[in-house]
Amino acid sequence: MAKLLLTSGQVQVLLSSAFVAAITFFLFLAGYTIQQRSIADLKSQLKPRIPVAPHSISAQQPLSGPRHPSRLFNPEQNAIVSEHTDSQQQPEVDWQKLAHVQIVTTHHDVCSTIMFFGDLARLKSPARRILLFPQAWAMEKQAAKHDLIDPYMDITRRLLRRAARRYNVELRTVAAIASKEDIGLASLWALTDLERVMLLRTPGLVQDAEALDAMLAYTKSAPMTLLQQQASGLAPEDLILATSAKETHRVLTTNALQNITSISSALHPAYLSSSNIIASIGALHEASQPNKTAFLETPYIRFDDPKLPGPEWEVEYSRVVQARPEDKDADWLWTKMYGEFAGRRYDVCGLGLEVWRE
Ligand SMILES: *[C@@H]1O[C@H](CO)[C@@H](O)[C@H](O)[C@H]1NC(C)=O
Numbered sequence: 001m002a003k004l005l006l007t008s009g010q011v012q013v014l015l016s017s018a019f020v021a022a023i024t025f026f027l028f029l030a031g032y033t034i035q036q037r038s039i040a041d042l043k044s045q046l047k048p049r050i051p052v053a054p055h056s057i058s059a060q061q062p063l064s065g066p067r068h069p070s071r072l073f074n075p076e077q078n079a080i081v082s083e084h085t086d087s088q089q090q091p092e093v094d095w096q097k098l099a100h101v102q103i104v105t106t107h108h109d110v111c112s113t114i115m116f117f118g119d120l121a122r123l124k125s126p127a128r129r130i131l132l133f134p135q136a137w138a139m140e141k142q143a144a145k146h147d148l149i150d151p152y153m154d155i156t157r158r159l160l161r162r163a164a165r166r167y168n169v170e171l172r173t174v175a176a177i178a179s180k181e182d183i184g185l186a187s188l189w190a191l192t193d194l195e196r197v198m199l200l201r202t203p204g205l206v207q208d209a210e211a212l213d214a215m216l217a218y219t220k221s222a223p224m225t226l227l228q229q230q231a232s233g234l235a236p237e238d239l240i241l242a243t244s245a246k247e248t249h250r251v252l253t254t255n256a257l258q259n260i261t262s263i264s265s266a267l268h269p270a271y272l273s274s275s276n277i278i279a280s281i282g283a284l285h286e287a288s289q290p291n292k293t294a295f296l297e298t299p300y301i302r303f304d305d306p307k308l309p310g311p312e313w314e315v316e317y318s319r320v321v322q323a324r325p326e327d328k329d330a331d332w333l334w335t336k337m338y339g340e341f342a343g344r345r346y347d348v349c350g351l352g353l354e355v356w357r358e
């Protein structure tokens with residue numbers, strides 16, 4: 001019978017090997033647990049924030065005016081409107097059928113719209129993001145070699161690519177655009193692969209995407225929903241919810257209804273009663289001791305300021321001083337928001353402010 005005889009040296013080697021093996025194993029275990037935990041963290045961080053249906057968000061009954069058809073209104077459309085007002089559907093939310101949309105027609109506005117999408121992406125909005133831009137911008141590429149190209153085209157292309165790559169924005173072209181303002185607003189109703197789309201006017205800053213998504217998902221269905229004008233500095237069309245439908249789009253385009261005035265007189269919009277969704281920078285001029293917390297928690301801050309051309313412009317310092325709100329708190333908010341806009345503009349678009357010339 002062979003006996004296994006070990007010298008004390010060998011025992012020591014064996015023991016210390018066992019010790020090292022045990023330590024290695026525990027280290028591995030610890031690392032593994034941490035890794036699993038951080039993967040779970042990462043997963044929960046990457047998950048889109050799905051808003052829960054709020055109680056307060058509902059559109060008020062539309063049709064404050066007379067219900068009889070307007071001149072711009074044909075019988076077919078009556079059917080559309082009443083069908084929508086009758087339906088009370090509130091099914092499971094399919095985020096693939098909902099989108100935040102921006103329509104851009106000038107190179108100047110491209111950065112602001114992409115900042116908007118950048119905000120939504122950063123805040124993990126689960127809805128789709130769609131940017132509509134003139135077909136001509138996509139066509140110009142082929143002609144670009146010898147012809148004089150728009151100097152802004154390069155920047156626009158770079159920004160569009162970045163929007164698609166970084167912020168998951170779907171780029172879509174729209175055909176010829178008549179007027180510079182209110183371009184092809186009717187194209188909102190042409191997005192029939194979606195159920196409902198929301199257009200917020202830019203420039204602005206998104207502070208809370210969840211509230212905007214809740215509005216997009218849970219507002220009662222109507223062909224068109226606008227903002228009830230409660231705060232100064234805001235316009236009803238600062239927020240447009242559109243229920244896309246082939247028939248509505250056909251009616252709008254055959255009657256050449258392109259601008260907000262003519263479209264809303266045809267569609268009899270519903271109005272959102274919720275007032276705490278958007279705040280205007282311009283309203284700070286009349287504010288006295290505004291609640292700073294409440295202002296900073298507003299889901300969307302819209303830059304519409306009667307005293308300055310826009311947050312993307314750098315104006316003379318003396319003019320800025322003149323434009324500042326008189327109230328101390330309002331001034332603090334105003335200055336902070338303009339500064340934040342400039343910072344995000346640089347982060348998202350890589351652009352500084354543009355110099356304003358009278
Ligand atoms: C809107 O379009 C209608 C015709 O469709 C026109 O009569 C009206 O002047 C336009 N309004 C604005 C503000 O452009």
Ligand SMILES: *[C@@H]1O[C@H](CO)[C@@H](O)[C@H](O)[C@H]1NC(C)=O
Pocket residue numbers: 291292293294297
């Ligand atoms: C300001 O708004 C916040 C959040 O909306 C609220 O909790 C707070 O009570 C308000 N403060 C004042 C002084 O009204």
